[in-house]
Amino acid sequence: MSAQFLQFLLAGLTVGAIYALVALGFSIIYNASHVINFAQGEFVMVGGMCTVWLGNAGWPLPAAIAAAVLLAALLGLALERFAVEPARGASVVTLIIITIGASILLRGLATLVWDKKLHPLKPFSGEAPIQIGGATLLPQSLWVLGVTLVVVLLLSWFFGRTLLGKALLATSHNRLAAQLVGISVRRVLLVAFGLSAALGAVAGILIAPITFTSWDVGVMLGLKGFAAAVLGGMGSGPGAVVGGLALGIIEAMGAGYLSSAYKDALAFVIILAVLFFMPSGLLGQRSADRV
Amino acid sequence: MKHRAWFAAALLAAATAVQAQAPIRIGTFLSVTGPAAFLGDPEQKTLELYVEKLNAAGGVLGRQLQLVAYDSAGDAEKARTFAKRLIEQDKVDLIVGGSTTGETMAVAPLIEQAGMPFISLAGAVVIVEPVKKWVFKTPHSDRQACERIFVDMKARGTTKIALISGAGGFDKSMRAQCMQVAKNHGIEIAADESYGAGDTDMTAQLSKIKNTLGVQAVLNCGFGQGPAIVTKNYRQLSIGAPLYQSHGVASKQYIQLAGGAAEGVRLPAAALLVAETLPDSDPQKKVVLAYKRDYESRYKSDVSTFGGHAYDGLMIAVEALKKAGSTDKARVRDAIESVRGFMGTAGVFNYSPTDHVGLDVSGFRMLEIRKGDWTLAR
Numbered sequence: 001m002s003a004q005f006l007q008f009l010l011a012g013l014t015v016g017a018i019y020a021l022v023a024l025g026f027s028i029i030y031n032a033s034h035v036i037n038f039a040q041g042e043f044v045m046v047g048g049m050c051t052v053w054l055g056n057a058g059w060p061l062p063a064a065i066a067a068a069v070l071l072a073a074l075l076g077l078a079l080e081r082f083a084v085e086p087a088r089g090a091s092v093v094t095l096i097i098i099t100i101g102a103s104i105l106l107r108g109l110a111t112l113v114w115d116k117k118l119h120p121l122k123p124f125s126g127e128a129p130i131q132i133g134g135a136t137l138l139p140q141s142l143w144v145l146g147v148t149l150v151v152v153l154l155l156s157w158f159f160g161r162t163l164l165g166k167a168l169l170a171t172s173h174n175r176l177a178a179q180l181v182g183i184s185v186r187r188v189l190l191v192a193f194g195l196s197a198a199l200g201a202v203a204g205i206l207i208a209p210i211t212f213t214s215w216d217v218g219v220m221l222g223l224k225g226f227a228a229a230v231l232g233g234m235g236s237g238p239g240a241v242v243g244g245l246a247l248g249i250i251e252a253m254g255a256g257y258l259s260s261a262y263k264d265a266l267a268f269v270i271i272l273a274v275l276f277f278m279p280s281g282l283l284g285q286r287s288a289d290r291v
Numbered sequence: 292m293k294h295r296a297w298f299a300a301a302l303l304a305a306a307t308a309v310q311a312q313a314p315i316r317i318g319t320f321l322s323v324t325g326p327a328a329f330l331g332d333p334e335q336k337t338l339e340l341y342v343e344k345l346n347a348a349g350g351v352l353g354r355q356l357q358l359v360a361y362d363s364a365g366d367a368e369k370a371r372t373f374a375k376r377l378i379e380q381d382k383v384d385l386i387v388g389g390s391t392t393g394e395t396m397a398v399a400p401l402i403e404q405a406g407m408p409f410i411s412l413a414g415a416v417v418i419v420e421p422v423k424k425w426v427f428k429t430p431h432s433d434r435q436a437c438e439r440i441f442v443d444m445k446a447r448g449t450t451k452i453a454l455i456s457g458a459g460g461f462d463k464s465m466r467a468q469c470m471q472v473a474k475n476h477g478i479e480i481a482a483d484e485s486y487g488a489g490d491t492d493m494t495a496q497l498s499k500i501k502n503t504l505g506v507q508a509v510l511n512c513g514f515g516q517g518p519a520i521v522t523k524n525y526r527q528l529s530i531g532a533p534l535y536q537s538h539g540v541a542s543k544q545y546i547q548l549a550g551g552a553a554e555g556v557r558l559p560a561a562a563l564l565v566a567e568t569l570p571d572s573d574p575q576k577k578v579v580l581a582y583k584r585d586y587e588s589r590y591k592s593d594v595s596t597f598g599g600h601a602y603d604g605l606m607i608a609v610e611a612l613k614k615a616g617s618t619d620k621a622r623v624r625d626a627i628e629s630v631r632g633f634m635g636t637a638g639v640f641n642y643s644p645t646d647h648v649g650l651d652v653s654g655f656r657m658l659e660i661r662k663g664d665w666t667l668a669r
Binding site: 003004007008011014015111116117118120127129131135136138207210211212220252255256260261262263264 | 324325328329364458484485486487489490491492493494495496498499502516519520523526527528529544547548550551552
């Protein structure tokens with residue numbers, strides 16, 4: 001019994017780490033601009049598809065990965081510069097709809113530039129499963145967990161110790177005050193989008209060897225990452241990580257012990273439950289409005 | 292008066308001449324993209340290739356064939372829309388299509404209402420049971436796959452198995468069929484798991500199967516992305532029992548996606564996949580080898596049984612057109628139903644008013660995947 005529990009736990013942690021990376025992307029952009037970027041899932045897709053494409057064209061894997069992350073970051077910058085910035089003064093709902101439109105555009109471009117087939121990506125260090133206490137773990141899962149940990153540490157260093165990171169945080173707390181002390185909000189937004197896109201791409205590349213990639217993987221992953229961000233508290237970095245891991249584990253346990261057919265539904269039931277009972281999420285700040 | 296008569300005669304001659312040149316329109320809706328792409332893509336390629344070849348050889352009934360094709364992307368709603376368009380706007384003479392069971396079943400009521408001869412390329416037995424007047428199909432049905440697999444299992448002494456299936460129409464249908472016929476072969480189903488359509492991780496379900504005592508083999512009912520991931524997870528969990536798949540994975544794309552994990556997987560499939568290794572005395576060899584060579588030399592990619600189903604469907608349709616001598620839908624339908632002894636890539640077809648599948652299990656071979664290629668199972 002416990003070997004089975006461990007198996008579910010490991011599966012949940014692996015996919016939870018991916019959700020955490022996607023949720024971080026949501027949180028960073030939300031922090032900087034109060035926009036929920038529903039094109040986040042598409043950055044995940046671009047990361048995986050671009051790596052496969054370059055890999056098939058003969059590029060060595062590290063170069064393909066670097067190029068894919070860079071391409072995703074550029075797309076994030078382009079999204080901010082050409083879609084979000086011109087609509088700066090519009091309401092949040094308008095901006096969200098703009099990002100939904102961008103996600104549809106990116107999916108369409110993906111089918112034109114690449115194709116609609118499923119693509120496998122070679123695992124980074126082989127497929128031989130590792131036995132741990134009766135459960136098995138793929139080496140790729142170790143990559144997922146390891147890289148996610150490194151990314152989270154890098155981000156906490158970035159936000160806590162660098163001027164640019166602190167500027168991002170300042171903008172999220174109070175935009176006007178940040179502008180008054182000389183922070184270029186425009187630059188902050190560009191960095192936020194670019195960074196989130198890169199995070200999404202990394203997530204897509206890490207998971208592609210396990211789950212295949214195709215033009216529409218972004219839809220589900222984006223929505224689940226959003227669910228994770230809501231669960232952990234939209235806008236909270238640690239919340240995104242906790243929410244992602246929690247969602248992954250809940251899904252795996254649900255599939256294992258309840259019914260495997262309703263796995264996807266769990267993420268959306270969680271969104272509903274959080275919004276009903278705990279709108280600011282697990283670690284989010286209670287928002288208060290001055291009347 | 293004389294001018295009028297000449298004029299009328301000329302007009303009539305012109306009209307019949309135009310009518311004689313009007314192409315025979317064959318409609319199709321296939322899942323060329325989407326989760327069933329490795330079914331629909333070779334199907335479309337096959338139809339295009341053979342329509343071209345038939346036209347180059349003079350067409351059928353002295354008329355050229357025209358293929359009207361739509362991509363339904365595995366979506367039953369889209370399939371319905373396109374089928375409606377084929378029937379009402381494009382006014383095709385018959386339809387050869389419907390890559391998946393879900394799409395075919397969604398379209399069937401339209402077909403019956405419109406009285407359009409329809410040859411489906413999908414698998415589930417529910418398509419032809421109860422027999423629908425206008426709907427035929429060319430692949431082996433899922434019940435035949437279950438029977439073929441159970442025969443193989445019984446011969447190896449397997450009595451207790453686990454099932455794992457997806458959420459699609461074919462998956463559910465095959466699961467139901469297998470559960471129904473299992474006892475006829477003395478096989479007990481000890482575990483029954485399922486996964487969702489877009490699921491990317493089946494380790495939870497397989498883990499439960501692994502922990503079920505006495506399971507000697509596992510049968511995965513499904514096609515497309517699901518079985519590829521099940522196969523990968525299966526090897527990851529180091530489950531020693533043999534894994535059986537359905538004929539829904541009879542494409543090199545499955546081997547490409549599952550990678551090394553596909554080694555040793557068994558499945559029932561048409562002899563088409565092992566055409567070269569068939570003995571010369573095998574009655575199927577000529578047809579399957581010819582199709583394989585045509586397809587591979589034209590498209591430079593490996594043949595799959597799905598393309599074979601499309602070939603069978605088109606050739607049966609052409610045979611029926613010739614037999615009926617016209618494109619009158621009722622006569623074509625009757626002609627299809629009276630096809631006997633037709634050798635296709637899947638086997639010999641013998642349609643009848645009570646049998647719209649036409650195949651028996653003799654054309655179904657048990658294959659095993661070795662070193663990334665198909666071989667006849669020992």
